[in-house]
Amino acid sequence: MSATRILSSLSKVFYPASIRVSAMSTAGETNALPEYETLSLSSPQEYVVQVELNRPERRNAMNKTFFREMIECFAALNKDSNCRSIVLSGAGKSFTAGLDLNDAASDLFSSEHQSDPGRQAFNFRENFLMPYQQSITCVEKCKKPVIVAVHGACVGGGIDLITACDIRLCSSDTFFQIKEVDIGLAADIGTLQRLPKIVGCESLVRELVFTARKFSSEEAVAMKLVSHVYPDRPALIEAAVKMASLIASKSPVAVQVSKINLNYSRDHTVDESLDYMATWNMCMLQSEDLLKAVQGQLQKETPKFSKL
Amino acid sequence: MSATRILSSLSKVFYPASIRVSAMSTAGETNALPEYETLSLSSPQEYVVQVELNRPERRNAMNKTFFREMIECFAALNKDSNCRSIVLSGAGKSFTAGLDLNDAASDLFSSEHQSDPGRQAFNFRENFLMPYQQSITCVEKCKKPVIVAVHGACVGGGIDLITACDIRLCSSDTFFQIKEVDIGLAADIGTLQRLPKIVGCESLVRELVFTARKFSSEEAVAMKLVSHVYPDRPALIEAAVKMASLIASKSPVAVQVSKINLNYSRDHTVDESLDYMATWNMCMLQSEDLLKAVQGQLQKETPKFSKL
Amino acid sequence: MSATRILSSLSKVFYPASIRVSAMSTAGETNALPEYETLSLSSPQEYVVQVELNRPERRNAMNKTFFREMIECFAALNKDSNCRSIVLSGAGKSFTAGLDLNDAASDLFSSEHQSDPGRQAFNFRENFLMPYQQSITCVEKCKKPVIVAVHGACVGGGIDLITACDIRLCSSDTFFQIKEVDIGLAADIGTLQRLPKIVGCESLVRELVFTARKFSSEEAVAMKLVSHVYPDRPALIEAAVKMASLIASKSPVAVQVSKINLNYSRDHTVDESLDYMATWNMCMLQSEDLLKAVQGQLQKETPKFSKL
Amino acid sequence: MSATRILSSLSKVFYPASIRVSAMSTAGETNALPEYETLSLSSPQEYVVQVELNRPERRNAMNKTFFREMIECFAALNKDSNCRSIVLSGAGKSFTAGLDLNDAASDLFSSEHQSDPGRQAFNFRENFLMPYQQSITCVEKCKKPVIVAVHGACVGGGIDLITACDIRLCSSDTFFQIKEVDIGLAADIGTLQRLPKIVGCESLVRELVFTARKFSSEEAVAMKLVSHVYPDRPALIEAAVKMASLIASKSPVAVQVSKINLNYSRDHTVDESLDYMATWNMCMLQSEDLLKAVQGQLQKETPKFSKL
Amino acid sequence: MSATRILSSLSKVFYPASIRVSAMSTAGETNALPEYETLSLSSPQEYVVQVELNRPERRNAMNKTFFREMIECFAALNKDSNCRSIVLSGAGKSFTAGLDLNDAASDLFSSEHQSDPGRQAFNFRENFLMPYQQSITCVEKCKKPVIVAVHGACVGGGIDLITACDIRLCSSDTFFQIKEVDIGLAADIGTLQRLPKIVGCESLVRELVFTARKFSSEEAVAMKLVSHVYPDRPALIEAAVKMASLIASKSPVAVQVSKINLNYSRDHTVDESLDYMATWNMCMLQSEDLLKAVQGQLQKETPKFSKL
Amino acid sequence: MSATRILSSLSKVFYPASIRVSAMSTAGETNALPEYETLSLSSPQEYVVQVELNRPERRNAMNKTFFREMIECFAALNKDSNCRSIVLSGAGKSFTAGLDLNDAASDLFSSEHQSDPGRQAFNFRENFLMPYQQSITCVEKCKKPVIVAVHGACVGGGIDLITACDIRLCSSDTFFQIKEVDIGLAADIGTLQRLPKIVGCESLVRELVFTARKFSSEEAVAMKLVSHVYPDRPALIEAAVKMASLIASKSPVAVQVSKINLNYSRDHTVDESLDYMATWNMCMLQSEDLLKAVQGQLQKETPKFSKL
Structure with missing residues (x-):
């Protein structure tokens, strides 16, 4: 039996039976949650908010609107006293395909750019790099624990995002990819900065960064990037909400x-x-x-x- | 076969056969060891000192006397040239049940408290938080390696304590619990500060902190909190003393x-x-x-x- | 099936089949590589340089010439635009037996030493400690990824060396040993400084440091010091070169x-x-x-x- | 002749005569500057923006509106390519009397407060301390150099503010006061954090902090808090604008x-x-x-x- | 008129006249102060404690008893709610002649020393360097402001001591000397570590350290080591107590x-x-x-x- | 009387009369000093080496040869046991005019440059910025104290250089200029990094950086950049050598x-x-x-x- 299964089965033993959660249930106390174009919010349990990446037709690729709305959404949840823990998930077939290249192309390859490399550098820093970094970092700065439930593909910017979450769970069909070198880039919004600090396997991390090869949920749990793996998306979401609900019941x-x-x-x-x-x-x-x-x-x- | 067993069996191969240790044997050279109310000291091998938490009737719960005596004991061992390595263990059924709430209640909930929140804060800082932190930190600051042998329960303050030790071993019956959120607290004497740095699985660590759920020796060894697990307490103590004795034989x-x-x-x-x-x-x-x-x-x- | 095997088999799935590498093949474009006494350089693939520790008759023990040539070699490769990734390996039966004690003895035990402990300390610092540390650190400072392929013995200074590499692979016959305490020393050229930061198992690391016991490739991969283990040296070198070649194909x-x-x-x-x-x-x-x-x-x- | 005079006269020698500035002149290229309730903006020279604290009837005391508008104003100037350097000054008789106690009282002494000290602490942190700190820090984070021209009184929060500026000038009638201990507080929005790092006289700084005594422009220039002192407000503003204009002429x-x-x-x-x-x-x-x-x-x- | 005089006269203006202090007066509320062999404590004003170095026959040279008693004294004052500020001064003709060489000689040049340089190094570290450093550092760690009033000679260890105080005052007859290189030492209990951070004149600091030349009160105040200079010891003590009393009147x-x-x-x-x-x-x-x-x-x- | 004069006269009092130095005298023990193209070495006193910037016909402008030779020279002096302190000075009319723009132009404006901004950035970093920074830093890393004696002009790179020295002296005719913004640059080889840390007047430092105005020896000594000023170059060199000789007489x-x-x-x-x-x-x-x-x-x- 693999280490993944062992860990997964062990943890079940310890969760108190009194925490009975149906992932689809609605919390008794409903207060209006804000609405966004790329994110969908709901409250599956009291004091728990589920934030879903919601551009399934684009495999939840991360565009400028998404980066802006993430900041707004987590600022609001940070202040919302009805929110004590957060589940982050993706709608549709995948968690996220990463950066929306079509959307970013206008920033990166526009012909209207500053011709001076110095001025262009300032432009990239202030209008591209810094806001995108802040969008990911706002998850970490949010005081409420964030459990991310990953399924399908988690690619490029998706890795940046999940490394800023507190607890990482996935379904067994998930594959991961630190994609950036394949588009000629060093991963600049969190992966290189956070990933080595949340797992303990620098050798594998560097291989994954330098080769951009895909890795499976089994490898992800073996390297401790993910702490539990579940058979499919429904089981994953149920477990994430259950864990969030348990946390929300504490002080x-x-x-x-x-x-x-x-x-x-x-x-x-x-x-x-x-x-x-x-x-x-x-x-x-x-x-x-x-x-x-x-x-x-x-x-x-x-x-x-x-x-x- | 689980990873735990593999690691455990592997390490046996490498220890030189010449190190034959009976955990009960007394070292030839006996020098007087200091005596304490909550701790019991002995020397099972030359240059090895075993420090045992010794309030078994209270499951070795940590009271004010214990926190003070730990500082005195490790200061003495730090200077004692007859001590080259230390085994830390618990008498009775458990390693420790953590903070002795009855003992701490007088500090935390006394009616004689300062009514001014500012003055009360200074009081808590100086008479409670700082001395308790120092009590745990003195294990880390001691120059001699400290091997902790954990069995039964290791709860709350027990986790703070073992994360300050150098090497962590346990018996298979051990369960662990980062209990603090269940008593309305953030773990303030070492767990939040040291645990993420001694293992490489931030996702699991945060789950354990936020949920306060129990975890078993199997999970502890899988997450590398503990490096070897033994079938029972006698085997555990024997192995710890043997390892301490090997270390004591080095320069x-x-x-x-x-x-x-x-x-x-x-x-x-x-x-x-x-x-x-x-x-x-x-x-x-x-x-x-x-x-x-x-x-x-x-x-x-x-x-x-x-x-x- | 052990964790080692799982990891090893998983990673094979993901490497694109188009990367076909024969470890013995010579790259098309040959440019003259520098020559050294203790190191042997070759280019098994385009943009890949293999650096081989080459004193097999002394089990690649690290002498003064080696420490100097490492600095020269990695400074040259750092500047060489034909080198995009590096494989580091050992010729003969072992990767390295560590510090060449015969060679170092003249520095450490010479009767011509300064009799003043203050002046002797300056001498050790400037002519021994600092240059040896720099020799290891130059691997880390080199901008090109370094994959180390370890087989046979990897002892003492060998551990210092591999912890400065980016990616660590080994063959199943490898054993490792943090040997320093057995020669009366704290490991001063990298092991104590880097090892705990590249794996996530402080308890085991400290045991290995304090006891100087040997550990096998299975334990090395379980503790994540090494990310993949291969059945023998040819398979190891082939895999290392293949990985290096994949990296060399990226931007x-x-x-x-x-x-x-x-x-x-x-x-x-x-x-x-x-x-x-x-x-x-x-x-x-x-x-x-x-x-x-x-x-x-x-x-x-x-x-x-x-x-x- | 005092050190103040010497420094003041010396610097005049070196400014190139070609920089002729009338403090009242309007820059040729006028683009619309944003408008605020507590701040007044103008452009006395090309690429120079003067920001004036503008509640003279309240001696420019710092209220909630001011703290919010400072953030908005400096964020706008940071992005405004027509702004290359900034002069910060105060309208009326004084630079600023510091925190507007009447305005802050509702935050600090409201009867509607949380009765739980833990929740009240979070409230103070998030709605009071952090935003006020950010308001001061935004001056430091702004990429454009900020020259502050101080006259009359510069008290309490005024000291926090000027220590976040790049260059400090004052008129000879100015007095300064690190007022906080006199209202039962440690200076928490910048003075304790920045002042010791911008001057080199820890002994005097600590006296001024612990005693809250006033100090004059002569003492301020002797301790290097202020780099030049001018006879009166018009001369001060002229010099500040001239210096800002010189800076604005550079790359x-x-x-x-x-x-x-x-x-x-x-x-x-x-x-x-x-x-x-x-x-x-x-x-x-x-x-x-x-x-x-x-x-x-x-x-x-x-x-x-x-x-x- | 020199900068010293200017500063000195200025500060008088600002101290409120209501603070009338006779340096010899006794505070109304007398509580028993602890007694020491090398230190003499008194309370010249309510909430003010004056600690006097009290081995005038040895020019207050710092011996082992002194280093130990300093730690005890400042630990006691740190807890004493009747003490809100501290004046530190020297009895007799000088503040202090620095380290008592006769007393230290037994530690430094004893024939009973460990012959092994490694063991001797541990001995020096633990029994000499660390306790002496702590003795000085306890002044800095004490929560109550410490005003040091220096007269006569302030040599060697005296400089280490005054740099750990909050506010430094002296009489005009004082001379200072960073004496350590003249006894073959680098200043190891605070001067090299604190002095450059409390003044802003690295060039002069390094000259004084490397040459060990004496410098006068005028130079000390010009370099901002000392913030005020007074004509003689009585005026110095009066001013120090007055300042301490003002501080003690605050929250x-x-x-x-x-x-x-x-x-x-x-x-x-x-x-x-x-x-x-x-x-x-x-x-x-x-x-x-x-x-x-x-x-x-x-x-x-x-x-x-x-x-x- | 200005602060400059006071400091200057004071320090004379304290230097022991036994140190009699003629700046022109040759040390008794002459050992061969290395020779350079842009530097001239001599030994005016036993254990003292004087390094003179020696391109007077180009006002000692700093070219590539100079930057390389500085590294070689200070590496050699660092090891030379006949050198205990160093005087750094400039031949001819000025200390240095700073970066030799004619020499640097080929690096900065060559038409043979990489057209790719990414590759060009690597080129600048490795062949220009890093080696030039190291050239200045080698002065700081040298274990022997370096006294710099500045006269005439000290411009641009000259400021970078003197801030890396231990002790700064000048003649009264010296002027200084942080020239970099006037050539479109931020000062990148030490001034921005070291200057604010060796003086205590951030306001003036930032003015000098942003305006690039010249400042005189009087202002330099008032701001404590320079610790002593002398009437002319001979007096300056004599004083520097005397101070170096005193330092060389110590342990x-x-x-x-x-x-x-x-x-x-x-x-x-x-x-x-x-x-x-x-x-x-x-x-x-x-x-x-x-x-x-x-x-x-x-x-x-x-x-x-x-x-x-």
């Missing part, structure tokens, strides 16, 4: 401070990270959530936490 | 300078780490241990190193 | 900027790494390779890239 | 890349800063400005640079 | 958070420092001191702050 | 370890710098220089130190 103070400090620790020394953590918790230990949670533990009851 | 200069530089490298760039290493070794290459060790290699004899 | 701008940024990202925060990446690409997006590669993709033709 | 590529790299160098090591600089200039050395400027130098003519 | 929350963040900012980027500051203040803005201080400002009354 | 271990740690401290936190310092001194405290120097102090005799 939002505890969960969000944990995400903020995990992000911080990745980029700082252990000593600095401990000091930062203490600076957060000298306040958060005064939060009502601590008492509620401890009481819940002692009385074997599920605590209800106020909105944050 | 203490070489071993301690290695630990100091492994700690340093985790928190610095490769170039800085190489410079720091060179600064240490421009002196340590003048140590007598180098010559003794090289002679030992050439003459196929086991060298004897002076105390350090 | 050299894309590949080299990728390596530079992967190196940078390892040592910086994600935000700093994204900014650095954008600073590179605001120029590189103006390169002709981008257009050539995109056209190639659209027209299903293999693009030809100019020398870099 | 915008050269000036903006210089500011970006000065900012970067403050926060990085010299080696990192050199590498970053080289990464910028490997592109910028291809800009037409280099050739234009060199030709101008050789032909003793003033070059005209394209918009950026 | 202790505001003052201590300011010191903590000034220390942090010195060692971090501006962006990191702003984030850390916001993390502190999201709690401290909830402190009662803010409201008390603002009310005091509005009502022109001096607020009374609770102990911290 | 070379103490001086070089001091320089190495001053460089390190500039780029690291105080805590990191203290740790690094302790790591050096745990070895250097075992050097014979310590005992010799202490004995010299006690016996009022000048110690003689062995070569290093």
Whole structure:
């Protein structure tokens, strides 16, 4: 039996049976979620928001509208006290085919470009590279945990995107590809920067970057890019929503401070990270959530936490 | 056959047969070890000290006395030239149930608290967060390698503790739990800061942090949190002491300078780490241990190193 | 079936069949490669250079000449526009036995040494530690990807060397050993500094460092030090050259900027790494390779890239 | 003669006489500048924009509208190719009295606050501290040099603001005050973070922070917070505009890349800063400005640079 | 008139007349201060503690007892809620002659030393270098501002000590000397590490380090090492106590958070420092001191702050 | 009296009269110094080497030969045990006119350039920017203190050069100019990276960078770029050699370890710098220089130190 299966089966044992989730169910409390052209939002469970990449006819290729809407969407969810955890998924046959080359071509190969390489460089930096990077980074900066559920193809910009998420799940039919060198580029919106830090296999990462070869869900889970693999898309979405719902049932103070400090620790020394953590918790230990949670533990009851 | 078994069986092949250890044996040279209320010290082999969490009736829950005694104990072992490696284990049915909530409650929920949130924050920082962090960090700062042998339950503060050790072993009955969000907290004494840096699976780490679900020894070894798993506690302790004894037979200069530089490298760039290493070794290459060790290699004899 | 086999078989699926490589073939375009005493250079494929450690009678032990020639060789290859990727391998029965103790003994144990420990320390730092570190680091600093193909023994300094390479492959007969503590030393030319950052299993790394025990190719691939294992040396070399040839067929701008940024990202925060990446690409997006590669993709033709 | 006078008189010698500026003159090319409630924009010279704090009846106290408009204004100027340098000044009797306490009181002391200290902390962080910090930081992040011309009072938040500017000038009647401890606060939007890095007198800085005492223009210039002092407001504005106009006559590529790299160098090591600089200039050395400027130098003519 | 005099006279203008201090007066509320062999403590004003180096017969040379007692003393003052600011001064003719060579000789030149340079290095590090560094660093880590009042000689270790203080004042008869190279040493307990960061004149600093020449109070104030100079010791002590008393009258929350963040900012980027500051203040803005201080400002009354 | 004069006169008082130097005298022990095309080396005093920029007919403009020879020269002096301190000066009427534009033009404006902006960028980086940066940085990396004596003009690349020296002196006729923006460039070989860190007046530094205006020796000493100013070139050289000779009389271990740690401290936190310092001194405290120097102090005799 492969490592993938072992991990997958093990985790099932531990999730409490009380978390019963139908991926299609609608949460009781419905508040209006914002609407977008390239993204579709829904709330499959209380406090859980599912964000779906929604250009299935273009295999969810990432165009300028998408990059802009991602920033708007995650800024809104970051502030929305009805959202405690997020599932990110793709509509249609694939998670995403990556950068929409037709859409980007006008930026990259326009004849109206600045003829001066210096001015053109500033143009690329400010109107292309920086906004696209921010679009991916907004997922990481969002305080609410983001579980990405990947199926079908996850190519190029798709890898940049999933490496900025907190938890990565996929269906067994998924294939991945760090496509950038095949279009003459170094991956510049997150893959080279985040991927080596979220897995522990630099040798394989560099092979995948330099060769641009495809890799399967089995290889993805073996390299720990993905933590669980599921037989098909419905099982994947169900599991992702279930996990999101479990997270949403916890103290939002505890969960969000944990995400903020995990992000911080990745980029700082252990000593600095401990000091930062203490600076957060000298306040958060005064939060009502601590008492509620401890009481819940002692009385074997599920605590209800106020909105944050 | 699972990856766990493969790793476990492989490593047996390589340990030299000459290292025969009975976990119960007492080292020839006995010097008085300090005594503590919550810790029990013994010397199962020459130059090896075993530190046992010793409140089995409370499942070795971590109380204020424990946090203070850990600092005293590891400061003493750090200076003790009869100690070259340390085995950390738990007495009774479990390694540790984590923070002793009854003990901490007086700090966290006392009615005598400062009513001013600013003053209360200073109070928590100085009398609670900082000393508890130091208690865990003293294991990392100790120059002697620390092998932790985990069995039964390893919950909450137990995870903080084992991530500060050098080598993690467990028995197959062990379960682990990053419990903090379930008591309304972000893990603030080491787990969020160290765990992602000692394994290579950010996706799984974040799931375990945000959901607080239990995970088994199989999952722990698959995620590389633990490097070897043993059938039961006696086999675990025997293996830990054997490994500690092997380490204790090496040049203490070489071993301690290695630990100091492994700690340093985790928190610095490769170039800085190489410079720091060179600064240490421009002196340590003048140590007598180098010559003794090289002679030992050439003459196929086991060298004897002076105390350090 | 072990994880090793799974990974190994998976990757075969994905390499495009059009890459047909005979490890013995000679590239069409032959330009004179430099000659060395301890290294042997050849070009098995267009744009691929194979560097072979070539003191087989001494099991490729690393002597002063080797350390100097490595710097010269990789400086030359870094500038050579006919070299786009590098395979590093060892002639004879083993990759390398590590530091040549006979050769180093004159530096380490000479009776002509400075008697003043302060002056001796400066001597060691400048004439021994720094140049040896640079010799290993020059592999990392070289812009062209370096695939190391390890067989037989890879001991001591050999580990320092392979951790500075981009991609690590081995044959199933290989054994590895972080030997340094056995000669009374902390590993000072790269292992302690790089190894924990390229795999994700700190517990095992520290065991291997402190015990100096040997480990097999199976354990090496399970811990992700090595990304693929092959049945024997010919299969290993063939696979390494094939992979190098595939990389050499890509845009050299894309590949080299990728390596530079992967190196940078390892040592910086994600935000700093994204900014650095954008600073590179605001120029590189103006390169002709981008257009050539995109056209190639659209027209299903293999693009030809100019020398870099 | 005081150091202030010496510096002031010296600098006059060096400014080329060809730069004749009337502070009141209007630039030939007028393009519509955006309008704000708390800021007033004008263009006293070609490519120079003067931003004036414009609530003189409230001594330009900084309210929520001001903090928001600063972000909008500097984002617009950052993109405006007709703006190459910026003069920041205050209308009326003073530069600024600092934070508008009446305006902030509703945020700080509202009875509608969250009663949970944890939730209240999140509220302060996201709706108060972070936006106010960004408002000041946007001056630093703007690529165009910002010369601040200070007169009258510069208190509290005013110090935070001027430390984020590039060049600080004042009139002799100015007094300064790091006011925050007098309202029970640590200066949290820039003073504690930037002031010690832009002057070289930690002892005096800490006295001024801990005592909140006022200090005069003479002391400000002696401590190098301000680089030139002028007899009165008209002379100050004239000098600031003249300096801004001189800067606006230079290559915008050269000036903006210089500011970006000065900012970067403050926060990085010299080696990192050199590498970053080289990464910028490997592109910028291809800009037409280099050739234009060199030709101008050789032909003793003033070059005209394209918009950026 | 020299810059020294200007600065000195200016600052007098700004201190509110209401702060009337007799350096000899005793504070109303007397609580028992700890007693030491090498240090003498008193409380010249409410909430102000004066720590005097007290081995005048040895010109306050720094011996092992002194280094140990400094750590004990500043740990105690750090916790003492009756201490809000500290004046550090020297009894007798001089502030300090620096390291007590007679006392240190036994550590440095003992014949009982380890003969192995490696073991001797560990000995020096742990029993000499680290504790002496901590002794100086404890002044910096203390949350309460430390004003050092220097007179007579301030030599060698004295420079290390004053660079760890917050505010440096001296009498006009003072001379300074970075003495270390004259005893064959690099200054290893703070001068090389802190001095260049608290003044802005690297050229002069390096001259003073490499030549070990003496420099006067005039040069010290011109280089901004010292912020004010006074005619004699009584005037110096009076001014130091007055300044300390003024600081002690402010909100202790505001003052201590300011010191903590000034220390942090010195060692971090501006962006990191702003984030850390916001993390502190999201709690401290909830402190009662803010409201008390603002009310005091509005009502022109001096607020009374609770102990911290 | 200006601050310049005060500083200048003060320092004379403190230099011991026993250091009598005639700038023209030749050191007793003459060993062959290497010869260069653009540099002229001599030894005016024992252990002191004077390096003179020696293209007076081109006002010591910096050409490719100069940049290469600087690296060779300082590498040689770094190893030369007869060299303990270095005086850097310029032959003829000026220190240097900066970059030799005629020489650089072939690199910058050649018609043979790569037409691909990506390949051209690599070309500039590797053949122009990196080697020129290294040429300046080699002065900083040299372990021996470098005193630069500036007269006449110090323009453009000259500023880059002097900021990499340890101690800066000038004659009163000197003028300085950060010339780069006037040739369409950001200063890329050291000025933007080092200048703000060696003085404490960011406002003035940015003005000088953005305006490229000239500034005089008076302004240079007032801003602490230069620590002493002398009436003319002979007095300047005499003072520089005298200071170099005094430094050369000290323990070379103490001086070089001091320089190495001053460089390190500039780029690291105080805590990191203290740790690094302790790591050096745990070895250097075992050097014979310590005992010799202490004995010299006690016996009022000048110690003689062995070569290093």
